[in-house]
Amino acid sequence: MDLPPILITLGARVRTVSPRGERWIDVADLITGYYETSLAGDELIVELNVPAQPAGARAAYAKFTALSADDWPTVGVAVWLRREGETIVEARVAVSAATDRPTRLVSAEKALAGSIAGAQAFAAAADAAAGEVEPLSDLRGSAPYKREMVRVHVRRALEDAG
Amino acid sequence: MTQTIKPVTPALREVSRSVPRLEGVQKVTGAIEYIHHLRLPGMLYGKIVRSTVAHAKIVAIDAADARALPGVHAVITGDDVLKIVPSPYYGPAFHDQPVLAIGKVHHVGEPVAVVLATDPHVADAGADLVVVEYDELEPVFDEVAAAQPGAPIVHDELQPAGTFADLKHLKGKKHTNIALDAQVRHGDVARGFASADHIFEDTFKSGQVMHTPLEPMVSVAETRSGKELTIHTASQSPSFVRMEVARLLGWPENKVRVRAAFLGGGFGAKLYIKLEALVAVLALIVRRPVRIGLTMEEQFYTITKHGTTVRMKTGVKNDGTIVAREVQTWWNGGAFADIGPRVTQKSGFTAAGPYDIEHVALDSCAVYTNLPPAGAFRGFGIPQLVWAYESQADIIARKLGLDPVAFRLKNVLRDGDEHATGTIMTNANVAACVESVARQIGWDRPFDRGTGPVRRGRGIAVGIKASISPTTSVALVTVAADGSCTLAISTVDMGQGSDTAMAQVAAETLGIPTESIAVVHSDTDTTPYDMATLGSRSTYHMGHAVRLAADDARNQLLALAATYLGVPAASCACENGVISTGDGRSMSFRELFVARFGMQAGNVVGTGSFEPPYAKPDMTTGQSSNVTPFWMIGATAVEIAVDTETGRITVERCVTAGDVGRAINPAIVEAQLNSAAIMAIGSSISEVMIFDRGRIVNASLADYKIPGFLDIPIDIAAELIEDAHPNGPYGAKGVGESGSFAPTPAIANALEDATGVRVREMPLLPERVLRALRAASGTPLEAE
Numbered sequence: 034m035d036l037p038p039i040l041i042t043l044g045a046r047v048r049t050v051s052p053r054g055e056r057w058i059d060v061a062d063l064i065t066g067y068y069e070t071s072l073a074g075d076e077l078i079v080e081l082n083v084p085a086q087p088a089g090a091r092a093a094y095a096k097f098t099a100l101s102a103d104d105w106p107t108v109g110v111a112v113w114l115r116r117e118g119e120t121i122v123e124a125r126v127a128v129s130a131a132t133d134r135p136t137r138l139v140s141a142e143k144a145l146a147g148s149i150a151g152a153q154a155f156a157a158a159a160d161a162a163a164g165e166v167e168p169l170s171d172l173r174g175s176a177p178y179k180r181e182m183v184r185v186h187v188r189r190a191l192e193d194a195g
Numbered sequence: 196m197t198q199t200i201k202p203v204t205p206a207l208r209e210v211s212r213s214v215p216r217l218e219g220v221q222k223v224t225g226a227i228e229y230i231h232h233l234r235l236p237g238m239l240y241g242k243i244v245r246s247t248v249a250h251a252k253i254v255a256i257d258a259a260d261a262r263a264l265p266g267v268h269a270v271i272t273g274d275d276v277l278k279i280v281p282s283p284y285y286g287p288a289f290h291d292q293p294v295l296a297i298g299k300v301h302h303v304g305e306p307v308a309v310v311l312a313t314d315p316h317v318a319d320a321g322a323d324l325v326v327v328e329y330d331e332l333e334p335v336f337d338e339v340a341a342a343q344p345g346a347p348i349v350h351d352e353l354q355p356a357g358t359f360a361d362l363k364h365l366k367g368k369k370h371t372n373i374a375l376d377a378q379v380r381h382g383d384v385a386r387g388f389a390s391a392d393h394i395f396e397d398t399f400k401s402g403q404v405m406h407t408p409l410e411p412m413v414s415v416a417e418t419r420s421g422k423e424l425t426i427h428t429a430s431q432s433p434s435f436v437r438m439e440v441a442r443l444l445g446w447p448e449n450k451v452r453v454r455a456a457f458l459g460g461g462f463g464a465k466l467y468i469k470l471e472a473l474v475a476v477l478a479l480i481v482r483r484p485v486r487i488g489l490t491m492e493e494q495f496y497t498i499t500k501h502g503t504t505v506r507m508k509t510g511v512k513n514d515g516t517i518v519a520r521e522v523q524t525w526w527n528g529g530a531f532a533d534i535g536p537r538v539t540q541k542s543g544f545t546a547a548g549p550y551d552i553e554h555v556a557l558d559s560c561a562v563y564t565n566l567p568p569a570g571a572f573r574g575f576g577i578p579q580l581v582w583a584y585e586s587q588a589d590i591i592a593r594k595l596g597l598d599p600v601a602f603r604l605k606n607v608l609r610d611g612d613e614h615a616t617g618t619i620m621t622n623a624n625v626a627a628c629v630e631s632v633a634r635q636i637g638w639d640r641p642f643d644r645g646t647g648p649v650r651r652g653r654g655i656a657v658g659i660k661a662s663i664s665p666t667t668s669v670a671l672v673t674v675a676a677d678g679s680c681t682l683a684i685s686t687v688d689m690g691q692g693s694d695t696a697m698a699q700v701a702a703e704t705l706g707i708p709t710e711s712i713a714v715v716h717s718d719t720d721t722t723p724y725d726m727a728t729l730g731s732r733s734t735y736h737m738g739h740a741v742r743l744a745a746d747d748a749r750n751q752l753l754a755l756a757a758t759y760l761g762v763p764a765a766s767c768a769c770e771n772g773v774i775s776t777g778d779g780r781s782m783s784f785r786e787l788f789v790a791r792f793g794m795q796a797g798n799v800v801g802t803g804s805f806e807p808p809y810a811k812p813d814m815t816t817g818q819s820s821n822v823t824p825f826w827m828i829g830a831t832a833v834e835i836a837v838d839t840e841t842g843r844i845t846v847e848r849c850v851t852a853g854d855v856g857r858a859i860n861p862a863i864v865e866a867q868l869n870s871a872a873i874m875a876i877g878s879s880i881s882e883v884m885i886f887d888r889g890r891i892v893n894a895s896l897a898d899y900k901i902p903g904f905l906d907i908p909i910d911i912a913a914e915l916i917e918d919a920h921p922n923g924p925y926g927a928k929g930v931g932e933s934g935s936f937a938p939t940p941a942i943a944n945a946l947e948d949a950t951g952v953r954v955r956e957m958p959l960l961p962e963r964v965l966r967a968l969r970a971a972s973g974t975p976l977e978a979e
Contacts, residue, residue: 097841099961100881102905105897107961170979172885172893177977178962185840 034106037064037135038127039094040083042113048080057082067133090115093193095186099173106130107173108182110162112190114145121145126158126187131168131179140165141187150195159188209703210925213862216695217714218457218688228456230429231413235484238415239268241477242318243487244308244325245496246300249336249565249889250347251329253298253307261310261324266317269481270325272308273297276476280443283476287435287467288362289374289532290354292568294443294472300329301349301530302567303889304496306473311481334565334889338527339504341372341564348372349530349563361814362536372563374528375536377543379557379817381615387519387554391510395591399507399583400956401939403527403884404500406572407901408689410459412497413488414470416478424475425452431465431687432727433717439468440475451475454718458689462874463571464498465689466729467534495894499884500572501538502527505546505583510554515597517606519554522546524580526569528561533570536561541663542576544817547615548584549625549659549828550606555615557817565889574660574935575730578875581658582957585940589654589947599655599944600633607657617818620826622920622928624854628830629657631852631914636832644949648840651847652949657830658936661823662929663730664809669723670740672701672748672801676792678772678784680707680748683715684741685725686733691931692863693733699859700738700924704745706769723802731827731929734859738924739805748801755787755799807922825920828854829933831872833908835945842965844880846942848910849873856920856928864930868913871934877902879939883958 040060047058051073058071065071072078086092092113098104106129113125124145129135141162148154168179221227258270273295276283283294296307310321335341335349352369355362362375388394414428424444430436433453441448458465470487477485489497503526510519524546528535543559592602607625614620632655633639645651671683682701688694694714702709715722725737753764756774759782760767767774775781782790788797807824834848851868858864881900885892893899913934919926939957947953952967969976 097843099843100900101877101903103903104881104900172898174962175979177979178965181965181976182841 034130035094035096035109038109038111038129041127041135041137042092042111042125043083043086045081045083047078048082049076050079051076061137064134087115089117091194093190095190095193097182097186108179108186110183110186110190112187112194114150114194116150119149121148121150121154126162128162128166128183131183132166133169136166138162138165155188155191158191159184162187207703207925209699209709210859211857211861212699213860214695214699214709216692217698217710218694229410229459230415230427230456231410231459231488233415233427235415235417238484238486239311239313239481240315240318241309241311241474241485241487242315242322243306243493244310244322244327246296246303246305246307248300248329248331249303250332250334250349251300252332253296253300254328254330256308257326258308261321264317264321264324266312266314267321268311268313270308270310270321271295271477271480275480279479280476283443284354285439285443285468285472286356286532287534288356288359288536290356291350292531294476302565304493304567305530309473309477311477311485335372336564336566336886336889338502338525338562338564341562342525342560346372349565359536360811361540374532374561374563375539377540377559377817378815379544379555379615380815381617381818382554384519384521384554384556388510391518392513393511393594395509395511395587397507397587397590397955399505399586401503401579401582402958403502403566403569404572404878404882405495405884405899406462406464406498406500407899408458408460408462408464411489411491411494412465412469413486414474415484415486416474417484418478418482421479421482423450424478425454426471426475427454428471429458429465430455430471431458431461431689431729432467433687433719434685434724435467435727436471437719440472443472452718452720454716455687456716458687461687461689461728462573463575463729464494466571466727469497491896492894495884495891495899496567498533499529499567499569501535501569501576501579503579505580507583507587509587509591511591511595515595515602515605517550517552520547520552521556522558524559526559526561526576527564527566529564529566529568531568532561532563533568535569538571538576541661542580544616544812544822545577545659545661546580546584549608549657551608551612552615557615566886571729573871573874574932577658577660577932577936578939581656581936582939585656585658585937586943586955589944590953593947600629600638603629603657614822616812616822618820618822622856622918623659623826623828624916624918625657625659625828627916628828628852628854629655631916632830632832632850635850635912635914636834636848638832642834645836648838650837650839650949651834652837652945652947653832653834654941654944654948655830655832656937656940656944657828660827660932660936662735662825662827663732664824665806666726666732666736667804667806668725668737668740669802669804670737670744671723672741672744674748674752674784674799676785676788676795676797679711680705681713681715682741683722684737685717685722686737687717687728689728691867692860693728696734696859696863697738697741700741701745703925704742705749707772731931731933733929734927735825735923735929736805736807738859738927739922740803742924743803743805744801746801747803748799751799751801752784752787755791756782759787759790825856825923825928827929827933829936831937831941833938833941833945835942835949837946837949837964839950839968842961842963842968844942844946844959844964846876846908849876849908849938851913851934852916853913853930853933854916854918854928855930856923857917857926858915859925859927861915864915865913867930868934869911871932872911872938873902873907875935875938876906876942879942879957880959881906883960
């Protein structure tokens, strides 16, 4: 559950092979639901490609486990920012574990794009993320709690990535 | 029969030495025997078909498809069991648990049928094909609701086993889920409350927890003639298994052989009967060896720690003196009593805590519900009670503006004080344990309370437990003609280091090195009776029996030496396997046998049997002049970090003190205190069984999270409070549970210290903590 949101924000792709040949799938399109992927039954992943990141790109992953330290994450948040000076020119935010599949949080990304990196922008993006995410209740936390954890960890990941 | 041993000898060679575990190298090299690995020729694997509903009548069991599956040898149901056991109900307190369900199921996971096959995977597949039709009844899950009139009734009629006097009056009782209502009455609580300046009333709840031994329960039974049985089992109580299986079959005990090996953890889960009656009956039906080994998931449906509701009312003077305490405790016993009624009574009578309180009224109620059964769990109910009285201790101290340590020390029971049961306290170092953890944590020194979202706090707590009684242990020490020594005991080494500790006691007494002693594992054909390995009783009870047995052997050897050396036995010394006289002459053990038998031949057999003094409490008042052979005291102080934005608690420091009498093996005792504390930290902040209409949602190691290495506090330490107990072997007391008593309230108290928020329901999961924090700050989190 930790790697998919990280790979999504880094723009990673997988190369797959099947009797019909090869194809490339963006990691963002690979996982389609809870224990579900876009792979065919006879298709194998043979390569993972993480592209070289542009100058000025920074990324961070914030993981939160509610039970033991080695528990599955309750919420995982990956963020990726490209800055020019103090201005965020491009942002990617993906959440995992709280949702049925790793999900880009577009409203948070929009809130960040064009803003000055800092507490105010990060808090606004965190609020946008919390508003957008649709978490699932389970034994690690209710949906309202996980929504709150998304807010906290989007902000923390952004502070970390700066 | 009671005995008092001689005073502690000053120069100890084997006792008080941290002897490395005798089995350590074998364990880490994989050479140790576990029943889990046992395979017998012709053995069948059994897979249990379990109830999918919490409370129902069984309408029909259709096993045709399972029987038709290639490789399935047989499918056995309760009807088959009845053919060889007319009344197939077992249990240590109540005969309420059927070998396989008969007519009714009482909880999700109750065994309904068993599929037997030569291949375990075929047995699994066959179990999926058995179709059971149920007529569902209304279930009851909450312990307080189940105790009320009009609640759904779990068992039509109560069937006490007859072994416990305080349960006999319940025989044949109908229309109730209350399997025992135990009381303590001391002083006059009404008068006490009237004299109090402040009254505190709180309710504390705790949820079901699983023991989680990493070797799941496993038992194998075999019979050659159908008239005898051998049961190989991962059990903490082989002697009880033999007695109970013999009773079910109407056989003499000597026709049932029960043996255990090392256990991959027990913690109370493997006590009394779990799978043994079932495999015994199956082996008799099919006349082939039968093995049933549970999966981790199945363990969750087999035995649990009691969920508990504790209502506590306490009257306190302005100066902090506790004058009255009234406690009502409801123990969620699940569908079968197991040993729950003993938890209810034995732990129940300590519910007022280790405090000197003039007026006490305690009611402790064992309640049947439609959850999986609850029984013994490291601490035997004490952690649930300490959770309540030590949480309230801090609530009181804070309200009165008193330091929590000073408040406790003002009220603790000291030797010579009268306990609520009327027993005069002795060898119970409550104050020393509190002072120890206060000193270890640096209670009076400032610490980093944190900034930003992470806040730190400290908490302290102390708990008291009475040892189980009356119980008996018997030991055999055999000296062979070459002078080597074998110790035969039914204490089961489940990781607590009992083989090593018992060998140390024998070695000290005989004057030989611990490492030279061989320990024979529990086997009812060869090792004598022991009540069970439970309740921190082995070191004290069996240790005492071992010392008596070794003393007996030593005296026989000294008598031989006296004969051949021509001096009185009393003038001989026994050291390093050599008996010497004051005038410089000596004979080795071997030389004694050669002198006696003319060759290396014969044995010296020493026996020891120990049953400590005990006075049965009065049925209605709980009063007793001697309610326990010894008191266990455990105190813990913690320093925690609370992430106030997530509610997550990290225990950064954990210091424990245990009143251990004398540590036979200090390194093992320290490990016992720390490991018990770690286990309690798990049930404080990350472990809880989550139920959905009686089904456990998280019955796996993936979703039920015991502490991992990263959850163990960076700073963890234990101090041994040594005050030799006059009746313990070399002064030792039991210690396996003491570290588990206090961590949970210590953490809750630290949470309030850090954040000002008090939580009264455990575990202190992050969401529960965050909701409390947000409610306190006026920005409550949206409801679920």
